[in-house]
Amino acid sequence: MQLEEKLKQLPNDAGVYQYFDKDGHLLYIGKAKVLKNRVKSYFKFTPKLLPADKLGPRIHKMISQVFSVEWIVVPNEHDALILENSLIKQLKPKYNILLRDDKTYPYIYIDYSELFPRLEITRRVYKNKNIKYFGPYSTGAKDMLDSIYEIVPLVQKKSCIKGKAACLFHQIKRCHAPCEGKINTADYSKIVETALDYIYNKSKLIAKLTEKMMEYSEDFRFEEAMKLRDRIKTIEKSQIKSGMDLATNENIDLFAIKAGKKKAVIVRMFIRDGKLTSSSYDFIQIDYVEDEDESTFDLNEAYKRAIINYYDNEIPVLPKEVLTAIEVDEKEDIENFLYETFSKKIKLFNPKKDKKKDLIQVALNNCDELLRIDSSKNSTNIYEELKKLFNLQTLPYRVESYDNSHMMGQATVGAMVVWNEELNAFDRKDFRHYNLESKDEYSQMREMLMRRVDSFEKNPAPDLWVLDGGSTLLKLAYDIIQSVGVNLDIIAIAKEKVDAKAHRAKGAAKDIIHYRDQKGEYRELKLLTSDQRLQFVQRQRDEAHRFVINFHKKQKRTEDKQISLLQIKGIGEAKVKKLLLYFGEFGKIKSASVEELKEVLNEKDAIVISNYFKQKEE
Structure with missing residues (x-):
């Protein structure tokens, strides 16, 4: 059906609309209170169907590529906003602003209902009015807490207060032993206030750690000094110095966004009890703008995405208001979203x-500094070269690489490793292992990638997938992402075949990279071993291979242990596999009764296995 005819069928309901190009690629996802009015506002209909005159450069370019439109009707605008946000995270439309950082941040908390309360870290929200939260922290929470416990003599462990005798922490003067009644609650509360002062005043904490670091250095305790140096650097990363106190007890969240030529940056600041307690930042890629004109970056959409993504989680401490560095166009929509989500009125305010205006300026100054530091990096060129060489849609700032491993069908596992351009390194906290059920390598890769696609809503897709394999696996991966409509680039890297075997001679291994060109045809490319683009891809593949092999060895040892224990008195590998298939794990076989074992094996074997484990226990 022609686009103009489809536009005439738009309903007067709230909903989400999706624009596609002539090749069926998803261009944009938006929400509307009235679909008919919103979608038609992008077009003019005379003398022929064209983009509307008052559109900005980015949206004008996008509308000129629209070939078809689809929509989903929902009961109200709030539901439309939620669905829009979910679909954008899962499907990565080309012209939407894509944010990665929508995870739940850790908080430091203290439970005042305890006689001798401690500071702890959590990502959960506890239904307890006596709990006070500090944060959120994008980085440094654990380092702060470890440092405070070393400096301030709080109760060091949960189990300490339950003990009846002072432990080692009391002997080394890191606890006043409330377990033996050596400190009362009033004096202990003063110690808690000292600890909280370090949370509110990171500069004071850093100064104390620096003092300790110098003492270690003077005593030639260099290893301990280096650990403190690294801890100080981590805590400093979470600190924006404002030098300001609002002189109130308000809780306020602040969002500031600025765009450079190739990236934009979001700075978030969190004011608790009138004091700046933590901050975080993230970059947004802007590689679809050909003329590099800053005005083409949609600040309004960026603010909307940033705020909705952040508050689309459980939040222990809700702000009285959210400050923004500009007047946000869809302010009422966002305020309504916050009210519907938390049953509390939270105002957006510029x-x-x-x-408060001075705080906004502090955040904007930090945006400028972060953009300056990022633009000075020399590593960016490799991403531009990869994009050009392999016909990628976006610069591959975040790369996920996959490999799988097994031995004769035993201990079948897969692994995902993640490269983060901002770190200029592998992001090991995001690495993942997969226990796989499939028997052949093709099915194993399919199982692993399908499981990753299913998690896109919670953990959005990266810019690029790198597969350890050839054109067959590359086509498989494209089939998977096309079936769910995700915009995602993929390449595969395989060893050169010599006499039908992978050529792995040290120093002479020649890899072939498989990719898809502009016409959608599958190509292969051989690069010189000295080519930095090849070396970058090889590094991703090799890390995935290392990670999956280590996991495979661990799983293989576990399975070998299980099998060796059960190979007793005629209980061979075939019977072991039957038992593992039925019970799922070795521990359940060990604790199973004779009657339960008879569900899988005959009575004689069931008795033999049951008696074996009973004798082992004796």
Whole structure:
């Protein structure tokens, strides 16, 4: 059906709309209170169907590529906003602003209902009015807490207070032993206030750690000094120095966004009890703008995405208001989203005077500094070269690489490793292992990638997948992402075949990279071993291979142990596999009764196995 005819069928309901190009690629996802009015506003209909005159450069370019439109009707605008946000995270439309950082941040908390309360870290929200939260922290929470426990003599462990005798922590003067009644609750509360002062005043904590680091260095305790140096650097990363106190007890969240030529940056600041307690930042890629004109970056959409993504989680401490560095166009929609989500009125506010305006300026100054530091990096060129060489849609700033491993069908596992351009290194906290059920390598890769696709809503897709394999696996991966409509680039890297075997001679291994060109045809490319683009891809593949092999060895040892224990008195590998298939794990076989074992094997074998484990226990 022609686009113009499809536009005439738009309903007067709330919903989400999706624009596609002539090749069926998803261009944009938006939400509307009235679909008919919103979607038609992008077009003019005379003398022929064209983009509307008042569109910005980015949206004008996008609308000129629209070939078809689809929509989903929902009961109200709030539901449309939720669905829009979910679909954008899962499907990565080309012209939407894509944010990665929508995870739940850790908080430090203290439970005042305890006689001798401690500081702890959590990502959960506890239904307890006596709990006070500090944060959120994008980085440094654990380092702060470890440091405070070394400096301040709080109760060091949960189990300490339950003990009846002072432990080692008391002997080394890191605890006043409330377990033996050596400190009362009033004096202990003063110690808690000292600890909280370090949370509110990171500069004071850093100064104390620096003092300790110098003492270690003077005593030639260099290893301990280096650990403190690294801890100080981590805590400093979470700190924005404002030098300001609002002189109130308000809880306020602040969002500031600025765009450079190739990236934009979001700075978030969190004011608790009138003091700046933590901050975080993230970059947004802007590689679809050909003329590099800053005005083509949609600040309004960026603010909307940033705020909705952040508050689409459980939040222990809700702000009284959210400050933004600009007047956000869809302010009422976002305020309604916050009210519907938390049953609390939270106002969006762009301050024009006083200390709140000064706080906005602090955040914007940090945006400028982060963009300056990022633009000075020399490593960016490799991403541009990869994009050009392999016909990628976006710069591959975040790369996920996959490999799988097994031995004769035993201990079948897969692994995903993640490269993060901002770190200029592998992001090991995001690495994942997969226990796989499939028997052949093709099915194993399919199982692993399908499981990853299923998690896109919670953990959005990267810019690029790298597969250890050839054109067959590359086509498989494209079939998977096309079946769910995700915009995602993929390449595969395989060893050169010599006499039908992979050529792995040290120093002479020649890899072939498989990719898809602009016409959608599958190509292969051989690069010189000295080519930095090849070396970058090889590094991704090799890390995935290392990670999966280590996991395979661990799983293989576990399975070997299980099999060796059960190979007793005629209980061979075939019977072991039957038992593992039925019970799922070795521990359940060990604790199973004779009657339960008879569900899988005959009575004689069931008795033999049951008696064996009973004798082992005796």
